Every structure is written in C-alpha cells, then in structure tokens.
Amino acid sequence: MYDLFIKGGLVYTEQGFYPMNIVVKGERIAGLICPNQEVEAEKVIDATGMHVFPGFIDVHCHLREPGFTHKEDFYHGSRAFAHSGITMICPQPNLDPVPLTLDAYKQEIEAGEANSVIDFNPPGCPLGEDPNAVHEMSEYGSAWFKLFQKKAPYPYNTAAGTLDTYRIFEAFKKCAAEGKFCSVHPFDQYFYEHAVQSVEDDGLPMKMEHVRPRTYTNEEMTSAAYQLSFLAENAGMPWYAMHAWHKDFIELVRRVKARGNMKVFSSLEYMPAIEPSDYIWSQTTQEWLLCAHDNQPDMAAIWEGVRDGTIDAIGSDNAPHSVEEYQKANDNPKFSAGFGNADYFGNMLISHAMEGDFSLEKLAEITSVNAAKAFGFYPRKGSNVVGSDADFTIVDTNYNWTVSKDDKVYCKNQCVPYVGREMHGKAMYTVVRGKVIMDHDEVADARGYGKFIRPEDCSL
Numbered sequence: 001m002y003d004l005f006i007k008g009g010l011v012y013t014e015q016g017f018y019p020m021n022i023v024v025k026g027e028r029i030a031g032l033i034c035p036n037q038e039v040e041a042e043k044v045i046d047a048t049g050m051h052v053f054p055g056f057i058d059v060h061c062h063l064r065e066p067g068f069t070h071k072e073d074f075y076h077g078s079r080a081f082a083h084s085g086i087t088m089i090c091p092q093p094n095l096d097p098v099p100l101t102l103d104a105y106k107q108e109i110e111a112g113e114a115n116s117v118i119d120f121n122p123p124g125c126p127l128g129e130d131p132n133a134v135h136e137m138s139e140y141g142s143a144w145f146k147l148f149q150k151k152a153p154y155p156y157n158t159a160a161g162t163l164d165t166y167r168i169f170e171a172f173k174k175c176a177a178e179g180k181f182c183s184v185h186p187f188d189q190y191f192y193e194h195a196v197q198s199v200e201d202d203g204l205p206m207k208m209e210h211v212r213p214r215t216y217t218n219e220e221m222t223s224a225a226y227q228l229s230f231l232a233e234n235a236g237m238p239w240y241a242m243h244a245w246h247k248d249f250i251e252l253v254r255r256v257k258a259r260g261n262m263k264v265f266s267s268l269e270y271m272p273a274i275e276p277s278d279y280i281w282s283q284t285t286q287e288w289l290l291c292a293h294d295n296q297p298d299m300a301a302i303w304e305g306v307r308d309g310t311i312d313a314i315g316s317d318n319a320p321h322s323v324e325e326y327q328k329a330n331d332n333p334k335f336s337a338g339f340g341n342a343d344y345f346g347n348m349l350i351s352h353a354m355e356g357d358f359s360l361e362k363l364a365e366i367t368s369v370n371a372a373k374a375f376g377f378y379p380r381k382g383s384n385v386v387g388s389d390a391d392f393t394i395v396d397t398n399y400n401w402t403v404s405k406d407d408k409v410y411c412k413n414q415c416v417p418y419v420g421r422e423m424h425g426k427a428m429y430t431v432v433r434g435k436v437i438m439d440h441d442e443v444a445d446a447r448g449y450g451k452f453i454r455p456e457d458c459s460l
C-alpha cells in the first residue's frame, strides 16, 4: 500500500518527458512504474494528459517576515506560491532583523518552519561585522548569500544593502571561503540618482510614475555587473549574476560562462522585467493601485538568453506591499512599488512555454533542475528519481484561462496583478514531499508543513 499514486501523466526526466506512473511512500518517490500498471494507494491523482514536473523552485522572492509582516508573511505568501505550483522558495534577506548573524538567520528559519506550507531555504546576508557569521550561517544551511547594492527607501534601506564596493569584495571573500555563491542586487547609484534628477530637469512632477521607468536601465545595472563579476573572480567566488535581464548584462554572463574559468549561475526576475503591471487590483478596497514599472528590457534578448542556457533560472521577485503603502507610493518617488505575483508566477512561466518562448524541458530546467544543482539541493529537489522528494508541479498544458479581478488569491494584501492576461496552461496540483498542498486552486491550510531544506541533507 502506497501513500500516493500519480497515474497517466507525462513525467519529466532529464532525457525528456515519458509516460510513467509514480508511486510515493512517505515523503519520497518510491518508484517509477509502467504507465499501465495500477497499484493501491491512500490517495490517487489522475494526471492523464498532464505533465508532471519536479516541484518548481522560486530562487528569488520576498516574504517580508520577520519585520515587515504588514506587507506579506510566510503563511500567506507560501500559500500563494503553492497556488501557482511552487514547492520551494528562497526568500531574500531585506528583513528586520537582516540575517547578518546566525541568531538573526535562525529567526527567519523559525518563522518559516512555524508558518510556511512549502519548503524553503533563505540566503543569509554576508555584510555582518561578526567575522564568523558567514561561516556559521553556511554551516547551518544557507545555500548561498545575497546583498543589495542600492540605497533608497524600503526595500533598499536595510542593513542588507551597501554601496561600498570594498565591503562587497570582503563579503565575496567570506562566501568564497565557504564555496558559496553570493548574489547581488546590482546597481550603480550614480546612474540611479541622475535618473531621478532628470525627472525634475524635464519639468515633470517628482512622482514615482515618472522616476521608475528611468531607473534600472541597461547602463545602471550592467556597469555594476561588470565590476561584480571582476570582484567575484578575484575573490575566487562562484558568481550568482542576479537581475540579469538587460541585453548587455545577459551578454556579459554569456561571455563569462564561455570563458569557463569561474562558476556562474544567473537569474532574471519576472515581476520587474518580464510582465510588469502598471496597476494591480485590490480586492479589499476594490480599486486599481499604481505600481508603475521600471525601464523595460529587450524581450528578444531575454528569451534568447533563456533558450541558449545563459539564464539558469527565472525568479518571481514577488515583492508585495500593503494596500495603504500603494495608496501613498506615487508621492514617494524613490519607493519601489514592486508587487506580489506569487499566486500567478508558476502559471506565468507555464504560459510562456506554451506560447513558444521556450520548451517544456527548458521550463523544468529554469524552474527546478538548474537551481537545485547549483545550490546543492539536487537530487533531493529538482529531479523525479527514485528516492528524491515527492515534490511535483502537475500541469495541464491545454487549460486556457484569463486572469480576472475576482480570482481567488492567497497573498496577504489580496491584490491581483496581470488582470486580463490570457493564460495558456495551468498548475493543477502542487505536491510537497508527498502531500497535496494545492488541488485545482484550493490550497491546503498546512501551516508549518514547509521545511527548511539544508544542502547537506540533499544526497540520496
């Protein structure tokens, strides 16, 4: 008697998708069997006509806990992610306290273990003063590290940020000593400040809606990335090229990878780069909330980078704020009114695959396989092999639907981005370590089921 039986689906393997049935015992895959073979199980999922992916991992999201839980928290945010097929997340460290020490890092882990419905591994921040902190967080399980290279109102005003490139280099050396990647939210502050000033120079009101499209430009981000790649190489650190969505930044990553003398992982972020919403719909106050969007990248360069393997992952950059904050955001020109997309993120990527931007095999790589391999979660995560965690994102690629104001959403602020977007394909089930967390838009109230996944626990 098995605990879970998934039958009739096309199951992802690194050689492609094949018709197989999956049997699960406890939290792990117990067997991959013939598509015609039936077994007895406690629970059966009929996946006929569906694709069974290894559970989607989001490498870049903000859950705001601890410290900013009026914006979002582990419980609501993780349920929203499960809603769109995500089984594991890596929440970023612009929190209060910032995880600069093992004690602060543990506070975040405890919040996750008490509240998350899906698995997680947050990157610690390597900018702390304690010389042992990076080593301690690394030993405890931080799979990589993250810092911000920008100063502006929240989310850029925490101790996770610095403009001091000497400190960044010192932090890189600490990460290098642990053999861990460090990702940087890369910016050149001067380009940013001049972009803000140019709004006034052009006689426009100093509003977020005028500032935001002039920031996050190719020059602002790529010039910082060149310096960071140099510092990473000189520190002997594997380089996580994050926010790689402008064409010259992608080209830099392509060149550094081709040179082959340093380990590189790169991601671009969905919310600011690929499908920005100028407005999101608040279900609570029944009004449109202005977000405005950043300088827009070259989409052809993005999809080419994904297809040719320059880009290893796409993160959601789920970055919600409270409704009250959005209502005041436009008067605060340096506020980054990013928005939450957790309820949609997995489905957006599925839709892009169905629209031909990349293949279904590539979808598995950028949502799961590549990150699991780079950060040490493989093969427990990122694979459908016997003994790996029974994490699945089960997708009906033929299901067409449209994002609507009235969609059921699980995020804390009850806001809907992408209203009117026609969608192709949808995650119908989210399974985390053998437990069905989402079944056709219904997310289980599994507070505290999610586990902190340590890389050292991921060999089979």
Ligand SMILES: [Zn+2]
Binding pocket: 060, 061, 062, 092, 317, 319
């Ligand atoms: Zn972010």
